[in-house]
Amino acid sequence: MSYKTYAAPKSLSRRSFLQGTAAAGAALALPSAALAQTEGQLLIWLPGGSDLFCQIHTGLLEGFSATANLGPATTVCGLGQDTEFTQALIGSITAGSPPDISMLWDSPVSLGAQGAFMPLDDMMKGSKIPLETWPAGLLSSCQFKGVTYGLPVTAGVYAMWYNEELFEAKGIPSDRASFPKTWVEMRKLSKEFTVWDDDDLKSAGFMPNRIPETMAIWSALNGGMLFDEANLKYMLDSEQNVEMMNFFLEWLDEEYKGDVNLIDRSGNFREGYPDGATGVGPAFREGRQAGLMSGSWLMGDIYADPVPTFTRWNQAPNPIGPSGAAHVSGTWPNWFVIPVGSKNPQAAFDYLSYLAVEGSVSWYQQIPDVPTNSQVAVKPPQSLIDNRGEAFARDLTAFLAEQAAIVTPMWNSPVQSFGNDQMARAMEKIFTHAQPVAEALAEAQAAAQAELDRVLAG
Amino acid sequence: MQPELTSVGAAKPPRRLRAGRGEARAGFLFALPWMLGLAVFTIIPLLLTFYIAQSKFMITGAPKYIGLQNYAAIWADAAVWKSAGNTMMFAVISVPIKLALALVLALMLNRVTALSGFYRTVFYLPFLMPAVAGSIVFVLLLNPGAGPVNLMLEGMGLHPPDWLRDPAAALWTLILLSLWPLGVETLVFLGGLQNIPKDVSEAADLDSPRGWHKLVWITIPLITPMILFNLIIGIIYSFQVFTQALVIGGTTGKPAEATLMYMVVLYRTAFRYFNMGQAAAMATVLFVVVLVMTLLIFRTARSWVYYEGDSR
Known part of the structure; x- marks a missing residue:
């Protein structure tokens, strides 16, 4: 024998209305909670960019987190460009829940000088990306009064x-x-x-x-x-x-x-x-x-x-x-900063070290933003080889390296x-x-x- | 013989009074979320804005009290004056045109009997479109090279302006853009028109065969409360024009600061230059200016707004 059960229809009471409202509020708050950082899990924010750009960074961060035995990482892409991205970042910093790392498409000096980003000088000492491994002209785009507030991990060279x-x-x-x-x-x-x-x-x-x-x-x-x-x-x-x-x-x-x-x-x-x-x-x-x-x-x-x-x-x-x-x-660098309030500053810096040396090679292969750290030896991007041949690609890569050395x-x-x-x-x-x-x-x-x-x- | 009410009343309030208190408590509880919202999202930020306006506050760290220095900086800032002039010009031109067009539209809709609901919906739809999307559509329509508007005008043998790049034309383009979503103003006027008593309207028809006599002496005076409402909302909106100006002119008010509006300067001061103190001072000045203008309009309204049943 089969049977059905059904619940008698109930009228909406004040209590159930309030309960429903609370549940709806919690559901609405969830997405913002997903943007907040967690200890042991890296969270990175990227400004605009193509889907490919987002995929590259998601893959790099996930790979690093797995190798470093960190929890699952989160890459938030396409939060806007220019002022709207800065607005979101400032909001997160002042609210005390910034990402662990943020990419910037504008110089970190202004906000860094105002105390929004962590100084990186102490962490750079003794790391695999000390100050002397960066071109001075490029690094100056992150420095104010001798303090380094970010890293120009890769750069477009003009x-x-x-x-x-x-x-x-x-x-x-x-x-x-x-x-x-x-x-x-x-x-x-x-x-x-x-x-x-x-x-x-x-x-x-x-x-x-x-x-x-x-x-x-x-x-x-x-x-x-x-x-x-x-x-x-x-x-x-x-x-x-x-x-x-x-x-x-x-x-x-x-x-x-x-x-x-x-x-x-x-x-x-x-x-x-x-x-x-x-x-x-x-x-x-x-x-x-x-x-x-x-x-x-x-x-x-x-x-x-x-x-x-x-x-x-x-x-x-x-x-x-x-x-x-x-x-x-x-140059127009891709700057990376660690906002003040990051819950994982050392892990964030370790990721930047990885990104600046190993990660940027893989990045350059897919989108040719030139790695800037002097320890990186890049090979010509495959897309350029496919379209223009090996000799041209090598010549142009060498030319860009020369130009990167004379940036103002x-x-x-x-x-x-x-x-x-x-x-x-x-x-x-x-x-x-x-x-x-x-x-x-x-x-x-x-x-x-x-x-x-x-x-x-x- | 008088009944002894005193002792009974003192011991227990009347049933209606108790019920009234219960209702009041329930009413208060229902209003509480809104009141909390008002306090948290309006009153406290407003008070904080007044405080930050007198501080040096650069996003991080605590605000440092500097008295009226931010106001002095605003006074000396050429961009603020330029944007204030543009905003004033925008308000002075766009608000009357918008009110006039909305009134004409409402008068036409008031005469339509068939498909009236359809037309109302159609005229209201632009208001529902996000301002950014609407602005981008206009940018594409008015593109001097490939935009359909200029192609059409050129096809008619005219020499159309460079709507968005010519400093002499850009502000007018912004005004044109602001006239597009007329739905709300039109509906408010339409509501007023439909509230005019039929006997008054018919008597006016008998008195004078000329339609404009009825419009000037009967219709417009009877919808003056709606005109007042639309005027105040229009002024508040026009002083806060932002999205369209930002989409068209960016934070620098291209071309040549022709579209640089007060709110755009305020926004860039806060989120591009990170000078929250000065931005808060600008917001305070705007608040005071709009408040004063609104009060002035209310004061003059006594002499030109007709309220049914008003003794004046």
């Missing part, structure tokens, strides 16, 4: 990218040695490629720099700097920087009708990636731009969507400005974002002819220095 096929089509030598050595030469060469159809820019050579983050490199190429770390002084309106901006402005007027809006209406000539807001594809990959300054991370993406209209490209040293004396490069100090101001915003504001005014160069830079200089002084006053 160099000039150019389309060899476009060069050859114009009968211009495309080997690295023949690439322009100075801004003047580059400006002259640029005209060969620039074609206007009325107000539509069909194709372009090279562009005056309009990316504030890389302005420190251009300044150094002209013998200047944006921030003098030794004397804690901004240098935005120095002679070299005024000269640099005047050079760019004259170039814009002469070759690009003096109108940045016309350039932007014609396509994305600023970077090698689709525009974040509009999705407009990069002119460089569309074969409409002869070259641009970009980071080495583009090597990992250049054959992906949007697929370039050409196969052969190359990289060359950044040309020197009128007042410059030597080629320099720059950047990202080293305790008010990095503020200074960057002031530079961006000045550049926008200059390039739209809203303010004369010297005046715009002087205004930016005054604001940045005032903010620096305020922060340094303690």
